[in-house]
Amino acid sequence: MTRFFRLLIGLPVLASGILIGLYGLLALLYRDEGGGSTYVTLFGHQMNARFVGATALLVALAVIFVSVWFMRRRSSRLAKPS
Numbered sequence: 001m002t003r004f005f006r007l008l009i010g011l012p013v014l015a016s017g018i019l020i021g022l023y024g025l026l027a028l029l030y031r032d033e034g035g036g037s038t039y040v041t042l043f044g045h046q047m048n049a050r051f052v053g054a055t056a057l058l059v060a061l062a063v064i065f066v067s068v069w070f071m072r073r074r075s076s077r078l079a080k081p082s
Contacts, residue, residue, distance in 0.1 A: 010071035017063030024056030 027040055027049045038049040 006071050006073065010067045013067040013070070014064060017060045017067060020056050020063060021060030024053045024060055027053030027056060029053075 030038060030049055039046040040049045040052050041047075042052055
């Protein structure tokens with residue numbers, strides 16, 4: 001039963017990490033037609049797209065790692081004593 005709840009929580013978190021990573025890739029790969037620096041609006045502020053993309057990829061990597069760790073974690077009462 002606890003495995004079901006871990007999956008119920010972990011899968012949406014994993015999907016969120018994947019979406020954040022896709023946004024980061026889009027921000028890194030997007031090039032404006034002007035040829036200069038590209039900026040994105042984030043929380044009402046214009047920021048460099050490469051910085052936002054790299055930050056989003058780092059956050060996505062952390063979220064994906066935590067969600068996979070959370071889903072694969074075993075219950076302490078089921079672990080074998082050494």
